[in-house]
Amino acid sequence: MEVRVKILVTALCHTDVYFWEAKGQTPVFPRILGHEARGIVESVGEGVTDVQLGDHVLPVFTGECKECAHCKLEESSMCDLLRINTNRGVILSDGQSRFSINGKPIYHFVGTSTFSEYNVVHVGCLAKINPQAPLDEVCVLSCGIFIGT
DSSP, X not given: OEEEEEEEEEEOOXXXXXXXXXXXXXXXXXXXXXXXXXXXXXXXXXXXXXXXXXOEEEEOSSOOOSSSTTTTSTTOOOOXXXXXXXXXXXXXXXXXXXXXXXXXXXXXXXXTOTTXXXXXXXXXXXXEEOTTSOHHHHTTHHHHHHHTO
């Protein structure tokens, strides 16, 4: 259920700065921040049918597995599996990071880590968008729309 995404454009949100400064939290470091972005699907893993190679997508930090009780309710956005977790830092399928340097893990941030040129994201944390949408404007939708600002 994993998708490799090439990040085309990303934005800096105050939330990234907050977690970089580690205010009021126990940080997971080192990690790649970023959660407002637009990308293009580079490859898809086993079981992925919602997106395909070349699709334009927005990584979103509050995903939908489509299987849990919350996802089956129209009015809920609190997926049991993919709900926002700032301390997880790993991919759910195997509990490992997809980033490393010199054999040591670099952790994910809210399932998106958009400050990386390439990323691996659970398919439930991607929203397919129109490829004609303006690059420099649409990336902020992956945060602002999902939190209602």
